Amino acid sequence: MTEVNEAPAGASRGGDGAEPLLRLRGIDKHFGPVQALYGVNLDLPAGQVTGLCGDNGAGKSVLTRTISGAHQPDHGEIFFDGKPVHIRSTRDASALGIETVYQDLALADNLDIVQNMFLGREPLSYGLLDEDSMELQAAETLSSLRVTTVRSIRQPVASLSGGQRQSVAVAKAVMWNSKLVLLDEPTAALGVVQTRSVLDLIKRLRDRGLAVMVISHNLTDVFEVADRIAVLYLGRMVAEGPTSTFDLQSVVQYMTTGTASGRPYEAAGSASGKG
């Protein structure tokens, strides 16, 4: 088991070592007659990237939205830093240090990079926008993440490439002392080189000690960047463990049938399920 835990000190529990930053236990969620999540358990440790896989309709988006405060679970508990929390809104999530980078990139094309990164949280001086402070802080965040390819942080987001836009969206998410970043399909619609730089950016977030969850259809990317993999199948968490306990084929099987070669996923360290 490859484990690098930079998680804050907490009560040691379970097979994964220290207390994970975010822990979901028994999350149920239904929309009318449709049950979207059945008793989902998930651990998101600090300093690790967790890849969340699942076919369309498996419940990935609902689970993500539950963590980010857009949905409230019907049942179940959420622990953040070991303490039980109720995340009732995206504001609550932000206050805890949970930021989400959505697939459709929540950036306004007509605003520049600085304006986008501070949207909704602009610092003021004498009641007016403090542009200089914003510019300095944005430049610092981008350079610390080694997002250095943009010509000017004052250029409109419309003039950026897909990879640069994704990088700005990620930088926006981590600027606020966030502890957990959720990335929804971060490499969808990106070219090879741009995918590369976004994956590197994700690794840098992990190296900073953040907990990262990547929702992706692209299993190559997941294996490249994830320390842990969690697979949802029809609203149930059918497999969750270190990446070393999976291979490409078994993840596909969990995603499509909920089992690998007819056997359910077993705790880390046991057979990877491949026949």
Add this chain to the structure above:
Amino acid sequence: MTADPGETPAATVDAGTADLTLDAKVAAADVPPAILAQSLGEYVRVWWLRVRSGNSGLLPVVMAIVVVAVVFEIITPEHAYLRPSNLVYIFGLSTVYMVLAMAETLVLLLAEVDLSVGAVALIGGVIAFKLVQQPGPDWPWWLAVLAAFAICGAIGALQGALTAVLKVPSFVSTLGGFLLFSGVLVIILGGADSTVSLNTSDPNQNVIYEMVQGLISPVVAWIILAVVVVAAGASQWARTVRRRRRGLTTPPLILTAIKLALTAIFGAAVVIICSVNRGSSLRSVTGVPWVIPIVLVVLGIWTVVLQRTRFGRYIYAVGGNPEATRRAGVSLPAIRIWAFALCSATAALGGILLGSFFYGEYSSNTADPGQLVLYTVAAAVIGGVSLFGGRGKAIHGVLGGLLIGGIAYGVSLLSLGSLSTPLQYILPGGVLLIAVLIDVQSRRGAGAVTGV
């Protein structure tokens, strides 16, 4: 496959820099030149690149103003168009469209439209005029003006709420408002043939009359101009020094100097034109109409609000990507309702200026609310405010208003008889279509860059 959390591939840095796959020219086309250029030559080059890609900023409207001026000078009888007396008249007429276009800009930036500005502006004007009547309410002029702002602001908030909360498209809610308030206008005016006029012998009513008709003596005008130019220069200089000290990029100094010089030259030209005697040899008339500094103050207010406040920033953000703005924790209904309210309140000032421009007399013939709204939207869009939201500034409304005023007055000078009235619609309509074409084109240009 195992992932090693500690691994940082050597390729990281290379891959990161290789991300600059965009052709530098394409990228530059969407970047304001002032932030890239460190020298004047570079600035001009980047600026020209932007113009060619459709991001032409103020260039089309300034060029159009020059073309309109030259053409009308040639075709008007006795080449009278550019006479100082006519130019001052055009300034006065245009200020109405300038203020209304700035009002409309607030709503256009949200990617909405307010078709009721004409009717609401006239209501604001009539309310202010009625409230200072003596005998009558006899309110102090400033209270009457504030009341007009407040009532029109409430009307705007109502229409904004219809759009923001009840999700009625603004096109429909304000078209309904346009018809409804055109009717209300006739009622508060007191019938179809009624008029309300200011008594200039009453000092209180005279203040409103003087807003457009009153003149600042040339000496005072020169002093005001000097103060404005020096203050603008000082603030630019202070800003440059502050940003340099913090290690931030600053535009080339020569560029700031040129912009300042252009402002000073333009201001001086206006003062000189207004200083020429446009009366008779018996009774000389010289001076700058009060309305010019009034419009400049409105321009200053809306420029600061839009560029330097959170509210302004969120207006642009809503116009660019409402979903992103909502996710950033901004209340979209609040921004929309406030924008509509402030649009209508600003329109009320336009209505008051309109009445003052028509020598302090309001009748149902003073202005047609339909034509007024056409001219207003045309002025904003011609000035460079995008119909698709998120792009445009208050200054665009001012320049667009000047262009529309110039065309409207030019047509009336032509003494075309029965052709005059149709041309009052046809010419601005044609210019509006051209402006929308430019808008659509530049939007497509920006989209092409994004698609890379």
